[in-house]
Amino acid sequence: MTVTVVPHLNFRGDARAALEFYRSAFGGELVITTYRDMGAVEDPAEADQVVWGQVTGPNGFAVMAYDVPASRPWSRGDDPFFVSVRGTDAVELTAAWERLADGGSIRQPLGPAPWAPLYGMLTDRFGVTWVLDIAAQP
Incomplete structure (x- = not known):
């Protein structure tokens, strides 16, 4: 069995910008699925936010992210990871x-x-x- 650990980052409305930024830093392919794409829109203002996103690079770099919907609690916290x-x-x-x-x-x-x-x-x-x-x- 092979195991790969990929950080999954949680944001509130910044996931797309963060993933684009990480792609600019490390290169690789960006894939984004929005709440609209999934048919899972709770709040129309969040329809184009990221429900699942990932950057993967040919050098092995990988990071995932999503936007926590406003209906769920979320806090950036202090150095949680x-x-x-x-x-x-x-x-x-x-x-x-x-x-x-x-x-x-x-x-x-x-x-x-x-x-x-x-x-x-x-x-x-x-x-x-x-x-x-x-x-x-x-």
């Missing part, structure tokens, strides 16, 4: 870092760390905290 992107190519990782940082805030600048040759943490403009690193050899 980090999305970790671990790569092997410093140039590729740095490029993704620079794109994710656009409009975000750096929590730990990208650079060498005692535990990794390259490590950084930032919170993007959608409030999602990303950890990017290259794993050290054991």
Whole structure:
């Protein structure tokens, strides 16, 4: 059996913009299904919001997201999770870092760390905290 873990991010009206942003940072294919597409519209104002969305890249990057409808409770919270992107190519990782940082805030600048040759943490403009690193050899 093969297992793949994909972060599934929950938003309130920002899922499409977030997925487009992550595609611009990592590349890949974007697929979006709206509440209208599914015939599951509870509130006409939310018809074009994302009920299911995903970005998948040829490099293995994958993230899913949806817009929690207003009829359900939702809160961004304080650091409820980090999305970790671990790569092997410093140039590729740095490029993704620079794109994710656009409009975000750096929590730990990208650079060498005692535990990794390259490590950084930032919170993007959608409030999602990303950890990017290259794993050290054991």
